[in-house]
Amino acid sequence: MAKHRVKFTFPQELISNPIIYNLGMRFKVVTNIRRADVSADRGWVELELEGKKEDIEKGLQWVNAQGVRVDPVGGDIVEG
Amino acid sequence: MTYARALRCRRCGREYPLEAFSICDFCFGPVEVVYDYEAIAANMTKDTVVAAPWTMWRYKDLLPVGDKVIDIGSTVTPLVKADNLGRRLGLKDLYVKNDCVNPTNSFKDRVVAVAVSRALDFGFDTVACASTGNLANSVAAHAAKAGLKAFVFIPADLEQGKVVGTAIYGPNVVTVKGNYDEVNRLCSEIAENYNWGFVNINLRPYYSEGSKTLAYEVAEQLGWRAPAYAVVPAASGSLYTKIWKGLGELHKIGFIGNVGTRMFLAQAAGCSPIVDAYKSGSTQVRPVKPNTIAKSIAIGNPADGFYALKVIKESNGGAWAAPDPEIIDAIKLLAETEGIFAETAGGVVIACLKRLAEAGAIRDDGPTVAYITGNGLKTQEAVLGALTPPTLVEPSFNSFEAALNGKGRQG
Numbered sequence: 072m073a074k075h076r077v078k079f080t081f082p083q084e085l086i087s088n089p090i091i092y093n094l095g096m097r098f099k100v101v102t103n104i105r106r107a108d109v110s111a112d113r114g115w116v117e118l119e120l121e122g123k124k125e126d127i128e129k130g131l132q133w134v135n136a137q138g139v140r141v142d143p144v145g146g147d148i149v150e151g
Numbered sequence: 152m153t154y155a156r157a158l159r160c161r162r163c164g165r166e167y168p169l170e171a172f173s174i175c176d177f178c179f180g181p182v183e184v185v186y187d188y189e190a191i192a193a194n195m196t197k198d199t200v201v202a203a204p205w206t207m208w209r210y211k212d213l214l215p216v217g218d219k220v221i222d223i224g225s226t227v228t229p230l231v232k233a234d235n236l237g238r239r240l241g242l243k244d245l246y247v248k249n250d251c252v253n254p255t256n257s258f259k260d261r262v263v264a265v266a267v268s269r270a271l272d273f274g275f276d277t278v279a280c281a282s283t284g285n286l287a288n289s290v291a292a293h294a295a296k297a298g299l300k301a302f303v304f305i306p307a308d309l310e311q312g313k314v315v316g317t318a319i320y321g322p323n324v325v326t327v328k329g330n331y332d333e334v335n336r337l338c339s340e341i342a343e344n345y346n347w348g349f350v351n352i353n354l355r356p357y358y359s360e361g362s363k364t365l366a367y368e369v370a371e372q373l374g375w376r377a378p379a380y381a382v383v384p385a386a387s388g389s390l391y392t393k394i395w396k397g398l399g400e401l402h403k404i405g406f407i408g409n410v411g412t413r414m415f416l417a418q419a420a421g422c423s424p425i426v427d428a429y430k431s432g433s434t435q436v437r438p439v440k441p442n443t444i445a446k447s448i449a450i451g452n453p454a455d456g457f458y459a460l461k462v463i464k465e466s467n468g469g470a471w472a473a474p475d476p477e478i479i480d481a482i483k484l485l486a487e488t489e490g491i492f493a494e495t496a497g498g499v500v501i502a503c504l505k506r507l508a509e510a511g512a513i514r515d516d517g518p519t520v521a522y523i524t525g526n527g528l529k530t531q532e533a534v535l536g537a538l539t540p541p542t543l544v545e546p547s548f549n550s551f552e553a554a555l556n557g558k559g560r561q562g
């Protein structure tokens with residue numbers, strides 16, 4: 072089992088979609104929301120994912136393909 | 152021996168021992184090094200600093216390092232009185248802090264020196280980073296000196312100069328096929344799964360403290376006072392917030408008076424999430440997709456954005472974003488007036504300084520310091536198209552004079 076911390080940023084049109092629910096159901100990933108801020112026109116959620124490494128990876132690719140931005144918790148990793 | 156006391160979460164205030172991690176387990180907030188300032192004030196005096204060697208380690212008591220540090224020959228960098236540039240901008244008391252002249256040609260040598268010294272203390276046998284250039288150069292060089300293995304992750308489309316400037320030190324260079332977000336995601340996963348010292352991930356609380364030396368040196372070079380204005384480039388926002396922290400610490404230990412520095416933050420318009428948040432009055436930074444020639448500071452999701460916004464407010468400062476053409480003009484302006492060839496991040500600083508001076512946000516009522524953090528030889532592509540081509544002549548005096556008259560005498 073692997074743990075992975077991520078931040079999802081949702082564009083307005085995706086805020087009402089059950090993306091986190093689907094991530095959990097489809098990819099057998101346990102989603103544990105730690106912080107979130109969602110308003111009418113935008114939203115972000117920080118969460119911890121637990122599951123098999125391949126499942127987490129596939130799940131995150133799917134979330135990204137839905138149009139959600141996926142970032143590491145704590146900001147970008149690549150620096151100048 | 153270190154006066155660093157603990158790591159403390161900047162969001163919820165929980166304290167942790169000085170270990171290798173950067174995010175609070177409880178609230179996911181960033182952790183920061185806290186010190187025993189009373190003990191520092193009792194031991195460190197201006198005299199002991201002045202008597203110490205001319206390197207950033209003269210401020211070691213204010214850094215989270217032990218007795219053994221990795222030093223690749225950094226010195227205190229010049230604070231240049233920029234009278235020529237000042238005349239062009241209408242500022243009489245203008246200085247340039249020239250960090251182009253560090254061993255690997257950017258201010259990253261300050262942060263990496265602290266991080267790699269710490270990595271040795273922690274017993275890591277490998278240090279790593281994900282970088283678009285400056286950080287990679289510095290990590291590879293410091294790892295070589297420290298005798299540590301190094302893994303450096305870079306985007307596959309990076310300019311050759313930056314690859315060479317890293318590979319020469321012999322690290323494992325991994326180029327990642329993919330866009331910026333994909334590189335980011337991959338590296339965060341690698342960092343979670345390998346027991347390596349990632350300088351800007353699990354060593355980040357230590358790494359970022361190295362930037363404070365840019366505050367200490369400037370205050371000393373100004374005769375132990377804080378500047379009235381500072382213009383600082385921001386990618387993650389770490390450097391900007393740490394310069395503010397450093398000035399505050401010097402006041403706390405009695406080296407300088409009240410810090411009235413108005414802190415100005417500079418980004419490129421093609422990647423300005425912090426400036427955008429500031430202009431819209433928001434405390435939340437919205438991630439953006441970077442698109443600018445200033446690649447070294449093109450971070451779309453800045454880790455310290457929230458804290459940088461706080462410093463803008465606390466210091467009664469401001470923020471500005473410079474479009475690419477102004478960045479190129481500013482690189483040339485700095486070179487032509489002061490003889491300093493800065494990389495694109497330096498162009499961003501000078502372009503923003505110019506606008507801020509024109510707008511009256513920066514005035515002539517005290518010293519202004521522009522922080523130039525990287526060397527132009529690293530980003531030559533950016534200015535290549537903007538330079539006057541050389542004059543080609545036959546190897547004869549006549550040919551030279553014909554060319555000279557044709558062009559008209561200069562100067």
Ligand SMILES: Cc1ncc(COP(=O)(O)O)c(C=O)c1O
Nearest residue numbers: 151386387388389390447524525
């Ligand atoms: C030349 C240069 N200047 C400034 C910065 C700003 O760094 P940060 O805001 O992440 O501390 C960087 C690093 O990314 C850089 O390479």
Ligand SMILES: [Zn+2]
Nearest residue numbers: 160163175178
């Ligand atoms: Zn916390």
